Amino acid sequence: MDSNRTPRITDVDVVDVRFPTSRELDGSDAMNPDPDYSAAYVVLRTDADRGPDGPLEGHAFAFTIGRGNEVQTAAVAALREHVVGLSVDAVCADPGTVSRTLNGDSQLRWLGPEKGVMHMAVGAVVNAVWDLAARRAGKPVWKLLADAEPEWLADQVDYRYIEDTLSRADAVALLRTGKEGSAGREAHLRSHGYPAYTTSPGWLGHSDQKLVRLAKQAVADGFTQIKLKVGADLADDVRRLRTARAAVGPDVRIAVDANQRWNIGEAIDWTNALAESDPYWIEEPTSPDDILGHAAVRRAVAPVKVATGEHVHNRVVFKQLLQAEAIDVLQIDAARVGGVNENLAILLLAAAFGVPVCPHAGGVGLCELVRHLAMFDFVALSGTTDDRVIEYVDHLHEHFEDPAVVSDGRYTAPTMPGFSSRMRPETISTYRYPDGSFWAADLTGQGKDTRI
Amino acid sequence: MDSNRTPRITDVDVVDVRFPTSRELDGSDAMNPDPDYSAAYVVLRTDADRGPDGPLEGHAFAFTIGRGNEVQTAAVAALREHVVGLSVDAVCADPGTVSRTLNGDSQLRWLGPEKGVMHMAVGAVVNAVWDLAARRAGKPVWKLLADAEPEWLADQVDYRYIEDTLSRADAVALLRTGKEGSAGREAHLRSHGYPAYTTSPGWLGHSDQKLVRLAKQAVADGFTQIKLKVGADLADDVRRLRTARAAVGPDVRIAVDANQRWNIGEAIDWTNALAESDPYWIEEPTSPDDILGHAAVRRAVAPVKVATGEHVHNRVVFKQLLQAEAIDVLQIDAARVGGVNENLAILLLAAAFGVPVCPHAGGVGLCELVRHLAMFDFVALSGTTDDRVIEYVDHLHEHFEDPAVVSDGRYTAPTMPGFSSRMRPETISTYRYPDGSFWAADLTGQGKDTRI
Numbered sequence: 065m066d067s068n069r070t071p072r073i074t075d076v077d078v079v080d081v082r083f084p085t086s087r088e089l090d091g092s093d094a095m096n097p098d099p100d101y102s103a104a105y106v107v108l109r110t111d112a113d114r115g116p117d118g119p120l121e122g123h124a125f126a127f128t129i130g131r132g133n134e135v136q137t138a139a140v141a142a143l144r145e146h147v148v149g150l151s152v153d154a155v156c157a158d159p160g161t162v163s164r165t166l167n168g169d170s171q172l173r174w175l176g177p178e179k180g181v182m183h184m185a186v187g188a189v190v191n192a193v194w195d196l197a198a199r200r201a202g203k204p205v206w207k208l209l210a211d212a213e214p215e216w217l218a219d220q221v222d223y224r225y226i227e228d229t230l231s232r233a234d235a236v237a238l239l240r241t242g243k244e245g246s247a248g249r250e251a252h253l254r255s256h257g258y259p260a261y262t263t264s265p266g267w268l269g270h271s272d273q274k275l276v277r278l279a280k281q282a283v284a285d286g287f288t289q290i291k292l293k294v295g296a297d298l299a300d301d302v303r304r305l306r307t308a309r310a311a312v313g314p315d316v317r318i319a320v321d322a323n324q325r326w327n328i329g330e331a332i333d334w335t336n337a338l339a340e341s342d343p344y345w346i347e348e349p350t351s352p353d354d355i356l357g358h359a360a361v362r363r364a365v366a367p368v369k370v371a372t373g374e375h376v377h378n379r380v381v382f383k384q385l386l387q388a389e390a391i392d393v394l395q396i397d398a399a400r401v402g403g404v405n406e407n408l409a410i411l412l413l414a415a416a417f418g419v420p421v422c423p424h425a426g427g428v429g430l431c432e433l434v435r436h437l438a439m440f441d442f443v444a445l446s447g448t449t450d451d452r453v454i455e456y457v458d459h460l461h462e463h464f465e466d467p468a469v470v471s472d473g474r475y476t477a478p479t480m481p482g483f484s485s486r487m488r489p490e491t492i493s494t495y496r497y498p499d500g501s502f503w504a505a506d507l508t509g510q511g512k513d514t515r516i
Numbered sequence: 517m518d519s520n521r522t523p524r525i526t527d528v529d530v531v532d533v534r535f536p537t538s539r540e541l542d543g544s545d546a547m548n549p550d551p552d553y554s555a556a557y558v559v560l561r562t563d564a565d566r567g568p569d570g571p572l573e574g575h576a577f578a579f580t581i582g583r584g585n586e587v588q589t590a591a592v593a594a595l596r597e598h599v600v601g602l603s604v605d606a607v608c609a610d611p612g613t614v615s616r617t618l619n620g621d622s623q624l625r626w627l628g629p630e631k632g633v634m635h636m637a638v639g640a641v642v643n644a645v646w647d648l649a650a651r652r653a654g655k656p657v658w659k660l661l662a663d664a665e666p667e668w669l670a671d672q673v674d675y676r677y678i679e680d681t682l683s684r685a686d687a688v689a690l691l692r693t694g695k696e697g698s699a700g701r702e703a704h705l706r707s708h709g710y711p712a713y714t715t716s717p718g719w720l721g722h723s724d725q726k727l728v729r730l731a732k733q734a735v736a737d738g739f740t741q742i743k744l745k746v747g748a749d750l751a752d753d754v755r756r757l758r759t760a761r762a763a764v765g766p767d768v769r770i771a772v773d774a775n776q777r778w779n780i781g782e783a784i785d786w787t788n789a790l791a792e793s794d795p796y797w798i799e800e801p802t803s804p805d806d807i808l809g810h811a812a813v814r815r816a817v818a819p820v821k822v823a824t825g826e827h828v829h830n831r832v833v834f835k836q837l838l839q840a841e842a843i844d845v846l847q848i849d850a851a852r853v854g855g856v857n858e859n860l861a862i863l864l865l866a867a868a869f870g871v872p873v874c875p876h877a878g879g880v881g882l883c884e885l886v887r888h889l890a891m892f893d894f895v896a897l898s899g900t901t902d903d904r905v906i907e908y909v910d911h912l913h914e915h916f917e918d919p920a921v922v923s924d925g926r927y928t929a930p931t932m933p934g935f936s937s938r939m940r941p942e943t944i945s946t947y948r949y950p951d952g953s954f955w956a957a958d959l960t961g962q963g964k965d966t967r968i
Contacts, residue, residue: 098623128627131594132624132626135633135634138587171583175632179632180635182633353829353830354832354836375629377805380805384808384809
């Protein structure tokens with residue numbers, strides 16, 4: 065190879081990958097009865113030298129729950145022209161330029177701005193750039209972030225629309241403080257991991273018997289917090305929460321999650337009716353867009369905490385949730401907003417307001433990604449895991465090359481370079497929709513057409 | 517034909533239509549320098565009896581500004597399965613059921629919820645249903661709405677997430693009051709039309725000379741309000757606004773529009789710097805998601821009014837803009853939210869708060885659609901046009917079968933049945949992307965590939 069050649073991103077592949085999860089009951093909640101966890105999976109190809117693991121590539125994905133994954137895939141493809149031809153050195157040195165370019169396309173911006181399908185597509189491409197950069201640096205993303213200089217990290221953030229609350233100078237100050245003592249916290253993270261909580265006991269589809277069994281198992285497995293889905297039927301929820309509380313005892317936290325099911329009045333009444341069993345937080349009590357509504361719920365249900373974030377579409381809404389004192393717990397999602405850069409902005413906002421971050425995970429691949437962000441936050445930003453837990457759901461991890469590992473109720477720190485975002489090749493060839501081997505056989509066998 | 521047969525929606529066509537508007541300067545603002553006005557155009561086909569104008573169909577579209585229109589088109593196609601096979605009688609009798617079904621698809625909901633590409637797709641299909649229903653009723657949409665019973669109209673609204681502010685009973689009460697005297701207002705509308713304002717003088721790409729000429733022409737044409745785009749350069753804006761003010765005199769209102777260009781501090785400083793020339797409102801001073809930011813701007817720039825809405829993605833955000841006293845002027849858009857049903861909710865919220873609605877229009881087809889909503893509001897809801905004007909931009913109307921007509925500064929009330937949403941067949945065959953006759957010749961001639 066010509067040593068003077070500048071390695072470049074040569075192509076962007078996008079694959080529609082779907083898992084038939086709706087055929088089991090796991091994953092059911094009051095708003096999402098039958099999700100087929102899916103990914104609009106993106107691969108940035110380069111002509112950089114092959115490393116020990118093959119050609120240098122960046123992988124990531126947008127997460128969806130089935131129908132419409134083809135729309136999400138089309139949205140990622142619409143970004144292709146902004147990425148092909150970019151210098152690998154340049155994007156690795158400054159992923160923020162890619163983030164700004166993608167968010168700055170004035171025609172595509174009309175489709176949001178910075179929300180919905182188009183913004184999740186930006187997030188997928190930006191996260192793939194971070195996977196590429198971390199692989200090239202030979203570090204997991206959490207470590208790449210934790211090792212970075214505060215000034216460089218601060219430059220990764222787009223302050224547009226949040227500068228009234230968080231300036232670059234504020235960010236640098238927070239990151240400098242966050243660096244103090246980071247070596248000790250990194251060592252602690254590597255030896256002890258990061259606290260997790262589990263949603264596996266609490267899906268709506270479970271019988272009370274299964275709920276009790278899984279809740280007890282969760283405590284035996286070392287979890288100090290579990291979560292129950294609520295919102296379909298109040299009497300059922302009162303009984304299920306009592307049942308769970310009896311199973312785990314008074315010292316294990318039980319979060320409840322309504323998945324946006326309620327109006328404001330319902331949210332308040334329902335949560336207060338559950339209060340007898342001491343729920344720790346009520347999650348997504350209403351529309352993720354309703355900042356003032358969350359604030360009203362929070363005032364009315366204290367001391368039960370209010371948590372939200374998995375559907376909060378960008379840093380501007382998170383800024384206001386904090387300004388309005390609408391949430392006690394901020395739940396980032398790795399694949400909803402515009403990727404690592406915007407999540408860095410959100411972590412900085414949370415740190416500025418002193419609100420704990422408890423990431424949303426589950427689905428497919430969300431546990432794999434989001435642990436990197438929480439671990440960076442612990443090592444080099446907030447500096448604490450007090451009242452912080454990462455959601456854990458025990459499914460679909462086997463499809464990843466660097467799967468999430470939870471042991472004794474704690475996420476292990478990943479050590480492989482990259483963002484843990486790569487699916488195994490055989491997973492993609494099996495679950496690619498509609499022509500992967502699983503779907504081809506399934507759709508043929510059932511006489512369905514492939515139209516979704 | 518079997519007279520017992522139930523007519524049904526037999527198919528949904530979606531067409532990617534793009535106009536090469538970026539090749540002229542019209543349409544340029546601080547955020548959107550080169551829009552190619554486009555439509556993800558939807559046709560609901562039926563097997564109902566042919567009327568005098570041909571087969572009964574429903575037409576509408578989502579509006580975009582170019583790149584990504586293929587994503588928007590894919591989003592409309594994803595809704596197809598919910599619509600094909602529905603009874604024409606049933607959807608015409610209750611478009612709200614279609615609206616609820618489309619918004620209620622739990623898997624597609626993940627892609628929003630109720631925002632961005634997927635929500636605009638819902639809006640396009642719902643608006644096509646209203647076109648179908650109005651054609652079948654032999655009335656323009658504004659008249660169909662104005663003639664409807666308050667209880668039926670109230671049932672067209674989804675109160676989820678707004679019930680804390682607007683209940684069904686509130687809606688019925690507002691609509692009953694709105695009915696009083698509606699016959700007189702309808703007669704007035706038919707003879708006098710509805711006030712318009714024009715943005716044509718104020719695009720950023722215009723020279724000062726062109727600005728003066730077009731501003732004077734607007735006044736001569738009967739407009740009592742014009743609008744200037746601002747936000748690229750403060751000194752330029754101060755000069756342009758002075759120039760426009762000198763051209764039109766003190767009695768013509770001049771709105772200014774920043775198209776989301778600013779942070780909060782900038783918005784306040786910039787607007788206050790323009791205050792010497794008495795701007796009527798500042799439009800989109802910052803992110804459309806920033807409810808609290810708009811409220812802060814409003815407090816700091818009074819008596820200049822704050823207007824927003826063309827990018828506000830649903831009723832939940834409008835509810836909060838009103839609750840937070842963040843806006844003086846609410847700007848609905850016919851093709852951003854979930855169609856007529858959600859715009860009915862937004863008009864009701866505005867009426868409940870007593871905030872005037874001044875619809876956003878322009879682009880392609882937005883003037884054609886949105887006049888129906890404002891005219892219904894005048895005849896049968898707010899009952900007034902005081903401080904209310906519909907935006908008018910004089911381009912691309914020739915592509916519609918029932919084009920917007922503005923005369924002496926006022927929109928004429930449309931009389932043709934339907935939503936005025938149908939493009940001429942020759943427009944579609946010319947501007948279909950990438951294979952319509954214009955694009956095929958253009959893309960071949962310039963040796964471009966067809967990838968966007």
